[in-house]
Amino acid sequence: MLESVEKQMRECLAELNDASVMKLFEKLPKGKRLRAKLILKIANNHPDAVLLAAIVELIHAASLLHDDVIDDALTRRGADSLNALYGNKSAIMFGDILYSQGFAKLTSLPDRVAQTVSKAVALLSLGELEDVELSKSFNKDRSKYEKMIYHKTASLIEASAKAAAILAKKPEENFALYGKNLGLAFQIVDDILDITQDSKTLGKPAMHDFKEGKTTLPYLYMYEAVNSEDKERLISYFGKDLTQDEISWIRQKMDETKALDKAISDAKRLGNEAIKAIKSLEVQGLDDVVRQMIERDF
């Protein structure tokens, strides 16, 4: 079924009748297609399910393209990023094409589906701006982080699950809550792995987020728990290339303060809340999506 989503994505773009667009599309990494999987599982045999999944994946790909330009990321999932291959200009404009063609196709779906997805994309863009703004100085405020990851990551996953439920006439609020909690857990897990995994597994330097100005949940928990001297020391490391000693110090303090454990426990709690939201609704495979994400070596 995921293959039919790839095909549909290609067909949506082929309507624009432009060779460069198709060439750029083939260079995009495919990723896990988490959002498409959820939509297909929830709305499975609905005739619009594949189109909805393709639209959401086009929009998600657009957001990653602009993300990579913003982060000056030269790789994405271990391969050269599109901005590294073709320059930032092409990457920005190709992102705009993916967004706008996704939106154009969205207008052929039922109004409430289109409204659900398009509202989420506005929140997603807002989350990206919040991420940029928060990265300008050391953010100490956990509620700002939580709001930002809801906007940046969870809103589109929430909307995917909800829109699929609207199509399939299933209880939409349950699926929305499932998607929201899954999305929040997903981003927290991603932020934890940036700290705990080695650079080879990550395909980027470890603790890259912190260097980029992103004070993710484990840093926030650590900051809250340490004394004022250590608070200042952590702030002094903000946004710079860290030495091995500095990295070790942060890891040690995160262990001492159980900052990582708290973040892992948050991710698991959110994952379990996602499962709880759709318990008894008997949609095959949705529990596994959550479990595969939260039951892993951190």
Add this chain to the structure above:
Amino acid sequence: MLESVEKQMRECLAELNDASVMKLFEKLPKGKRLRAKLILKIANNHPDAVLLAAIVELIHAASLLHDDVIDDALTRRGADSLNALYGNKSAIMFGDILYSQGFAKLTSLPDRVAQTVSKAVALLSLGELEDVELSKSFNKDRSKYEKMIYHKTASLIEASAKAAAILAKKPEENFALYGKNLGLAFQIVDDILDITQDSKTLGKPAMHDFKEGKTTLPYLYMYEAVNSEDKERLISYFGKDLTQDEISWIRQKMDETKALDKAISDAKRLGNEAIKAIKSLEVQGLDDVVRQMIERDF
């Protein structure tokens, strides 16, 4: 009436409930609001006219923001550009917010209106990519230029006029043709002014387009008309900072070959075709929009 469009734009963004978004919005130059004016004139008293105008102007502002990032433009209409003030990251993301919030509001309008505008935005983005691609080497192909300016500039003006006509139940194809020809003429005039106006009037260096790799219509006409030696000389000037002598040589050749006259005559012909398309439909002021643009000192 244009004030109600500004107010509506602000209200659309206020829904996102974010202070940074409102701050960035206030920094945007207002521009001529050509698209909003057309929509108000065509759909005048329709209850959705102001919302449609606001949406189109949000989308247009988004495309200008991404344009400025791509062109490394530090000014826009004589003022500091948003990317110069707040950095490319904020400008890209704020552009995404304007696009996506524009699209989100579009889903509240009738389906055919939403489809007309959203299709045009996909073409607009495609035109931006074509512009980037064409700028990579000296483009000799007039048909590629024409296609690109249709996509980049005319498609959204065409869609604005058509969507307003759909709302007002007026003959939509006539208004679409009016908008398309107006848009093409508008871009050609803009391209001519880059050559004929001094840098003070333009707010940027003269012949800036050519330096940026944009072989606009007068360059194409000149290239077609000169001998092979002069063709090579023109190509050798492509994309570089021009000396005063080099600028004078191009201007002289454009005069000799009547390249500028041909481009001006194309703009006027398109303008007159725009007027002809809506002749007898008696919408006040639409002729004047065209005339103010094409009857000027080039």
